[in-house]
Amino acid sequence: MIVNEQLAIDHGLKKDEYAKICELLERTPNITELGIFSAMWNEHCSYKSSRLHLKKLPTKGKKVIQGPGENAGVIDIEDNDAIVFKIESHNHPSFIEPYQGAATGVGGIMRDVFTMGARPIANLNSIHFGSPQHKKTKNLLRGVVHGIGGYGNCMGVPTVAGQTSFDSSYNGNILVNAMTLGLVKKDKIFYSKAAGLNKPVIYVGSKTGRDGIHGASMASASFDDEIEEKKPTVQVGDPFTEKLLLEACLELMAGDSIIAIQDMGAAGLTSSSIEMASKGNLGIEINLNEVPCRESKMTPYEIMLSESQERMLIVLENGKEKQAKKIFDKWNLDFAVIGKTTNTKKIQLYFDDEKVADIPVNTLVENSPMYDRKWKKAKLPKKNKIKKENLKNLKIIDVLKKVLVNPNICSKEWIWQQYDHTVMGDTIQKPGGDAGVVRVHGTNKAVAASVDSSAVYCWAHPLTGGKQVVCESFRNLIAVGAKPIAITNCLNFGSPENEDNMGEFVECVQGIGEASEYLKFPVVSGNVSFYNQTKNEGIKPTPAIGGVGLIKDYNKMITMDFKEISNVVLVIGKTEGHLDQSLFARNILDEKNGPPPEINLFNEKNNGETLLKLIENNLIKSAHDVSLGGIITAVVKMCIKGKKGINLNKPKYLINEMEYFFGEDQGRYIIEVGKKDIKKVTDILNKNSVHFDELGTINVNELYIDDKTKVSIDELTVSNTNWLSDYMSN
Amino acid sequence: MKSSVITFPGSNCDRDMDVALKKFGFKNKMVWHNDAELPKSDLIVLPGGFSYGDYLRCGSMASKSKIMKSVVNFANSGGMVMGICNGFQILVETGLVPGVLLRNKYLEFICRNVFVKINNKSNNYFNNIKNDVLEFHIAHNEGNYFCTKDQLKEIEDNEQVAINYCDENGRIEEQFNPNGSIKNIAGIFNIEKNVLGMMPHPERMIDNCLSGEDGSIFFNNLINNLK
Numbered sequence: 001m002i003v004n005e006q007l008a009i010d011h012g013l014k015k016d017e018y019a020k021i022c023e024l025l026e027r028t029p030n031i032t033e034l035g036i037f038s039a040m041w042n043e044h045c046s047y048k049s050s051r052l053h054l055k056k057l058p059t060k061g062k063k064v065i066q067g068p069g070e071n072a073g074v075i076d077i078e079d080n081d082a083i084v085f086k087i088e089s090h091n092h093p094s095f096i097e098p099y100q101g102a103a104t105g106v107g108g109i110m111r112d113v114f115t116m117g118a119r120p121i122a123n124l125n126s127i128h129f130g131s132p133q134h135k136k137t138k139n140l141l142r143g144v145v146h147g148i149g150g151y152g153n154c155m156g157v158p159t160v161a162g163q164t165s166f167d168s169s170y171n172g173n174i175l176v177n178a179m180t181l182g183l184v185k186k187d188k189i190f191y192s193k194a195a196g197l198n199k200p201v202i203y204v205g206s207k208t209g210r211d212g213i214h215g216a217s218m219a220s221a222s223f224d225d226e227i228e229e230k231k232p233t234v235q236v237g238d239p240f241t242e243k244l245l246l247e248a249c250l251e252l253m254a255g256d257s258i259i260a261i262q263d264m265g266a267a268g269l270t271s272s273s274i275e276m277a278s279k280g281n282l283g284i285e286i287n288l289n290e291v292p293c294r295e296s297k298m299t300p301y302e303i304m305l306s307e308s309q310e311r312m313l314i315v316l317e318n319g320k321e322k323q324a325k326k327i328f329d330k331w332n333l334d335f336a337v338i339g340k341t342t343n344t345k346k347i348q349l350y351f352d353d354e355k356v357a358d359i360p361v362n363t364l365v366e367n368s369p370m371y372d373r374k375w376k377k378a379k380l381p382k383k384n385k386i387k388k389e390n391l392k393n394l395k396i397i398d399v400l401k402k403v404l405v406n407p408n409i410c411s412k413e414w415i416w417q418q419y420d421h422t423v424m425g426d427t428i429q430k431p432g433g434d435a436g437v438v439r440v441h442g443t444n445k446a447v448a449a450s451v452d453s454s455a456v457y458c459w460a461h462p463l464t465g466g467k468q469v470v471c472e473s474f475r476n477l478i479a480v481g482a483k484p485i486a487i488t489n490c491l492n493f494g495s496p497e498n499e500d501n502m503g504e505f506v507e508c509v510q511g512i513g514e515a516s517e518y519l520k521f522p523v524v525s526g527n528v529s530f531y532n533q534t535k536n537e538g539i540k541p542t543p544a545i546g547g548v549g550l551i552k553d554y555n556k557m558i559t560m561d562f563k564e565i566s567n568v569v570l571v572i573g574k575t576e577g578h579l580d581q582s583l584f585a586r587n588i589l590d591e592k593n594g595p596p597p598e599i600n601l602f603n604e605k606n607n608g609e610t611l612l613k614l615i616e617n618n619l620i621k622s623a624h625d626v627s628l629g630g631i632i633t634a635v636v637k638m639c640i641k642g643k644k645g646i647n648l649n650k651p652k653y654l655i656n657e658m659e660y661f662f663g664e665d666q667g668r669y670i671i672e673v674g675k676k677d678i679k680k681v682t683d684i685l686n687k688n689s690v691h692f693d694e695l696g697t698i699n700v701n702e703l704y705i706d707d708k709t710k711v712s713i714d715e716l717t718v719s720n721t722n723w724l725s726d727y728m729s730n
Numbered sequence: 731m732k733s734s735v736i737t738f739p740g741s742n743c744d745r746d747m748d749v750a751l752k753k754f755g756f757k758n759k760m761v762w763h764n765d766a767e768l769p770k771s772d773l774i775v776l777p778g779g780f781s782y783g784d785y786l787r788c789g790s791m792a793s794k795s796k797i798m799k800s801v802v803n804f805a806n807s808g809g810m811v812m813g814i815c816n817g818f819q820i821l822v823e824t825g826l827v828p829g830v831l832l833r834n835k836y837l838e839f840i841c842r843n844v845f846v847k848i849n850n851k852s853n854n855y856f857n858n859i860k861n862d863v864l865e866f867h868i869a870h871n872e873g874n875y876f877c878t879k880d881q882l883k884e885i886e887d888n889e890q891v892a893i894n895y896c897d898e899n900g901r902i903e904e905q906f907n908p909n910g911s912i913k914n915i916a917g918i919f920n921i922e923k924n925v926l927g928m929m930p931h932p933e934r935m936i937d938n939c940l941s942g943e944d945g946s947i948f949f950n951n952l953i954n955n956l957k
Contacts, residue, residue, distance in 0.1 A: 149839050153869070154780040156742020240740050240783025332739065418839045420869045422931075423778075425746040428939045439939075554939065 001031045011038035012221060017369055024363040032300045032349065032357045039214075039267035039305055040274060040364040043530050048369045049496035050528045053506050057513045061522040063485050065186065071112040071263065072182075073524025074189060075486045077550050081440060082186045083447055084118035087126075087179035087490040087546040089529035093234040094176040095223070098143025102127075103151040103237040104309055105178040110155060111263040114246050115312065117190040117253045118182025121424060122438045123152045123159040125178050126451045126490070126544040130171030132407050132727060137166070140174050142728065147237075148178070149418045154239035155246070158427050159419035160436025163451050163544070166407040169459075172223060172534030177490040179546040181449055183440060190253060192262040194280030194315045194341050199259055201273070201284060201339040202321070204328050205245045205311035209294035211235050212268070212307025222495060223534040241310040241333070248331040249312065257320035264311040270304045272313040273339075274347055278365040280315075283344035288351040292334040300349060300356040315341060375502035378462050384580050384594040391658045396632070397703075397711050399588055399662070403629050404636065404716055406587055410723035411640075432641070433560050434479040434625055437551065446554035448482035450547050454628075455540035457596035460581045462504045462541055466511020467599040471666060473547030474519050475625040478608040479669060481558040481615045482549030487516060489526040489545050494538025496530045504541035505530075512543060518601040519608075521547070558615055560624035562642030567621055567698045568678050569638075569646060571631055573607050573668030574691040577659025583629050584662035597666050604667045610688040611669055619677045619684075626668040632661035634670045635695065636703065640717045645702040648695055672698065731756050731956050733773040736801065738763045738792045743778035743814065743931065750933035751775070754949035763795040772956050773810045774801055776817030778869070778931060788831065788872045789819030798824060810854060810956070811925045815870055818917070818927035827918045827927045828885060829877035834870070835910025841869040843941055844908055846893040846916050846930060847900045853923035854955045855892070855948075863900045864893075864944040866916075866930030868908060873929040875911035875918070882912065892917035892926055 001007070008018035011034060021037050022028055029037060043049060059067035065082055066074035072086035090105025110120045127144055130137045141164075152159045157180070212235035252258060260280065262272040269291070277284040288300050294308070316324060321337060328335035342348070347364070349357040403409055416431035428446060429437035435450035452472045458465030470487065477484045489512060494501035516523055532539045551557050562569075579585045580594025614620050622642065626634045632648070639646055651660040673681045685692050696704075704710045733756040737744045744760065751758040751773075759769050768774065782791035792798070798820075805811045805826050813821035821827045834840055847863050848856045877885065885891060894914040896902045907914045909929075917928030935945030 146838075153839055153841075153871075154740070154742075154783065156779060238783070240780060240785065243740055243742065243780070417842055420839070420841045422841060422867055422869060422934045422941055423742060423746065425749060425934055425936075425940060430941075557939075 046368040057523045058517040071115045084182040086525040087488045088527045097234040099147040102144040102147030104235045106151040109178045109180045113180045113182035115263045118184035120157045120182045122181040124451045125162040128175040131168040151239045153420040169540040173532040194260045194276040199341045202314040203336045203338045207292045207294035209308045213305045244331040260315040283342035283346045285348045286339035290338040300351040373502045376499045404720040405723045411721045414725040434476040446551040448549045450476035453544040455542040459540040460596045462507035463511045466508035467515040469545045470515035473545040477549035479623045482551045484549040486524045491528045492542040494533040562644040563621040569695045577655040577663035582664040622672040630662040645699040647704045650706045733758045734771040735775045738781035740781045741779035746933045747777045768800045776813040778815030789823040792820045793823035813927040821927040832874040839871040847896040849891045867934045873909045875915040890919045
């Protein structure tokens with residue numbers, strides 16, 4: 001095949017990028033080389049539009065063992081234990097083929113984690129669908145949930161938390177972000193940096209097939225009318241093989257024969273071999289005839305670009321091949337020595353005794369394009385003047401009932417019951433709470449994890465939205481009694497070639513950076529997914545933040561269910577009654593303009609840390625962060641979980657009760673306190689200058705507002721719980 | 731008391747079962763599917779998971795594993811063999827217990843707590859348990875127990891039904907049936923009652939801070955019965 005500019009463009013490269021390739025090579029690339037360049041230089045692998053901005057994120061901290069740049073981030077949780085974690089997107093494939101797209105997303109992120117020597121102990125996900133009325137939504141949701149469950153359940157890793165949202169901006173581009181946490185001993189972490197000359201390069205796992213060729217390129221382009229034709233670019237998952245691969249890798253890792261290890265994810269053998277060579281400042285020579293293939297007559301081009309799943313590349317110590325092979329034989333997995341490390345600093349490929357590629361590694365990595373894309377700064381929208389008479393006509397219970405069946409508020413039990421969330425026997429907080437919590441096996445410690453995003457806020461004002469998501473993650477961890485340690489981010493945006501979308505990206509990243517810096521909540525891993533758009537219609541900017549925290553004594557973990565009748569309920573943090581961009585404003589008043597709630601990082605940190613103090617002193621019976629739907633939604637969810645009611649006081653100051661109960665001011669938590677502890681609690685809150693209001697006291701099973709209005713919690717429970725299952729079965 | 735847990739490729743509740751058995755006093759050994767011989771044991775457990783990916787019928791590949799010959803011999807000579815979830819599916823495939831396990835009625839994987847009523851206590855698994863109803867945990871996609879009418883009659887005549895899905899008060903009704911199992915059957919014995927297959931996972935209910943503690947009642951009772 002003749003390689004020319006047109007062929008390069010068909011591979012998703014730009015004209016000037018093709019010219020740069022010819023210049024770097026000082027010749028025209030052959031077809032295999034062109035394929036390799038297109039795979040390494042696409043947005044998904046090269047981060048060419050985002051690198052410049054990602055550099056600004058705070059990535060260091062006392063507890064950070066490994067920041068971005070490896071397969072996953074690593075944090076210290078003391079006693080020689082470490083947590084490896086990362087979130088990754090699988091948006092494009094999941095829209096085209098929801099089951100396999102979501103399944104391989106989960107498989108891929110787990111591989112990233114166990115590549116580093118960690119046994120996966122918890123999965124999470126953040127999934128976003130179009131409007132419930134859209135014709136594709138139901139099937140996509142069902143397919144994605146089945147896919148996530150199909151893979152995670154088979155692997156025997158509990159799915160402990162997640163987030164699901166619906167918004168018409170995802171009608172043509174759903175989001176599927178999967179996150180995994182793994183546990184490893186601090187002195188047994190494995191990295192992808194190759195070292196030493198003439199070391200054997202080993203291929204293990206599944207055979208290479210023709211699936212997923214150009215997957216990474218597909219994920220680097222917008223959708224058009226012909227997306228269905230891209231189905232063959234979606235990989236097919238085999239969780240059983242991955243389970244074997246996990247066990248075999250961990251068995252091999254128990255010894256000392258591995259120099260470097262890298263999973264074959266996006267761009268398969270290409271990116272894994274180049275990454276290892278690049279990090280080690282070495283060359284790698286591969287004989288492609290040695291690569292185990294599933295199909296006959298695969299060309300070098302296909303072998304290098306296949307995204308077949310469940311494969312790993314390992315650089316081994318010399319002489320350890322036999323011992324390693326024995327382990328993979330035991331687990332019935334392919335094991336092949338396919339090449340060696342060299343001092344050429346080139347990637348050199350041979351096939352049928354011919355050299356089929358010869359590329360300096362630095363041209364693929366350091367010299368890959370980096371763009372300072374044009375972007376537009378977003379203005380802070382003007383505050384809406386919501387007319388008081390619009391609020392006066394509303395009855396609080398009627399509004400509450402509507403809010404509780406809103407697809408973004410309703411219980412997601414239909415989803416998480418399909419995920420095995422209890423396997424491994426350490427899940428002490430199940431999905432449906434503020435964060436999932438798993439014990440560190442055999443210890444008194446537990447790790448909490450949460451995944452959050454607030455696309456509406458980010459859309460209204462990206463800088464504020466970016467900060468808000470980090471704060472919400474911080475809050476969700478604190479609400480279960482965990483000290484927040486670090487985050488991973490999955491940045492889902494439209495096209496970087498559009499100035500507005502690029503602006504959303506730049507400012508969300510800035511917001512994330514500011515909040516994580518202030519809260520000492522650094523970013524240790526992440527992933528960028530651009531081109532979430534169909535034709536010219538992009539998604540709302542949706543950075544998803546996965547937060548991880550530590551609970552030193554798991555007996556002190558907090559859940560959100562109300563515990564005891566007559567206990568007192570407080571809201572921590574000041575309520576100003578911010579309605580713009582709230583669920584109430586958007587869905588009840590149909591008012592879509594205005595700024596998102598303001599973020600005050602000082603209050604966020606102070607309120608959170610003070611609550612942690614209260615928890616540490618055993619003064620809190622239950623806690624829940626206040627987010628979408630405001631105070632009353634948060635309180636009712638605690639009632640539903642605890643099968644209790646509450647006598648709510650009306651606010652004594654300033655504002656309309658709709659603003660008070662449905663406003664989405666930030667930095668707030670609802671807490672339940674025993675009667676005898678109330679003075680101690682309020683003293684500590686006052687001493688730390690934390691604002692609080694007394695909301696009411698817990699009763700048997702009814703929601704009373706100011707003694708006049710009442711509704712039974714059972715009634716609210718039924719509508720909140722049934723909405724999603726009813727929707728899915730109709 | 732000595733127990734052995736068999737690990738098949740794709741088993742994923744083998745460690746959980748090991749932890750549970752040890753917690754209640756068993757000396758447990760892990761046994762690889764490709765071994766021929768069983769260690770000396772008072773109890774053999776086939777754990778949950780997705781043996782061989784369950785790509786054929788669930789449990790069918792594992793039932794042909796090398797070690798299963800020894801397990802079948804052990805069971806036929808009166809040894810205690812318990813299959814949980816995928817282990818139950820494997821037992822069904824070996825023919826040690828009757829019936830089959832179909833896909834859940836609503837075609838969805840289901841993970842949650844359930845109540846089960848103990849139907850027969852005249853055996854080493856449930857003898858001396860004070861409770862009639864236990865809160866257990868299920869996590870499966872193919873737990874919809876089915877058998878022919880003739881088989882069902884035989885099973886009932888021989889008192890082979892071990893546990894049925896029910897509510898917290900022990901009412902066995904269709905609305906408490908999570909997966910469509912015939913007669914709400916959650917677990918079955920062989921005729922001699924030394925082999926038990928059940929879908930629920932008692933090993934996930936051994937600690938107050940997990941899903942509950944009724945698994946502890948089950949294991950404590952089991953080891954005492956074997957002593």
